Amino acid sequence: MSMDSSRLIFKDLSCVSKDFIKVEGKGFTDSYSPVSGIKINESFFLKDSCDICGRCCVPEENVWTESTIKPFFDDLEIHKEDYIVDEIDFPFEVKMDLAKEFVDSIEERSVIVNGVEKSLFVSVQPKDTPIVTFYGDPKRKPMKRCRWLNSGEDHTIGIHWDKCKIHPYRSVTCRIPHMRIKTSQDGNYGILGVQSYGRNWQLGCTAKFEQVIDENDIKSKINTLSILKQYADDLGIETYLPEVIRYLEEGGRKSCLIEKSNSFTLF
């Protein structure tokens, strides 16, 4: 398998899948059998204060599936005049150049998932990605950055280099910088939580986790899980994500065990 972010996506899905996942004929789970339920940990409900600073934006090749990339292309075709990149007010020509650059960067790659050929859409990072100094922090070691971070060189149009240029369409791996999806030590359960991790810590992530239920934050996590479910659906993988999403949508705000029997147990 190529070195794009699909391995992270399969890894996350393998922790919430109801069946064993084979990618290119090889098992993609830590354990020998699929998990028998999902634990939503208390940490999942911590408010994640990611301020979209871009420090963790390394030049990884991000991956979409058919239905998750479609809105971008549809938008481009149908709403050319309205094309918006978040709140960043790019002039129309810049938006169009950017949209074209994004479309041109996409490479369709096939992958065999559980014996069935599926399509992945990969945004290729140029091999000669420049090494740059982090904007606003001269003490940081210069390093390669994701091609979709603004360079900030053109101040006349108000571009800051630390903003993601494709923010509304970013792939699922960019949406979950702190959402941890893993399996329990015995491999019996998938675990959903929120946690800082080594790479982000090393890159100077400023996010804080607050012990407070913030409904906007939960809404954004439900949205991310729904997008992850879309990836799973496109890849033909059945997961516990519908049950997890239902629990959260119905107001579940406590740690919980969701089992195959569709039961919810608070703990």
Ligand code: SF4
């Ligand atoms: S696509 Fe956007 S959010 Fe993802 S790594 Fe690149 S700049 Fe960051």
Ligand code: SF4
């Ligand atoms: S480094 Fe931390 S605060 Fe900055 S974008 Fe990444 S996750 Fe968010």
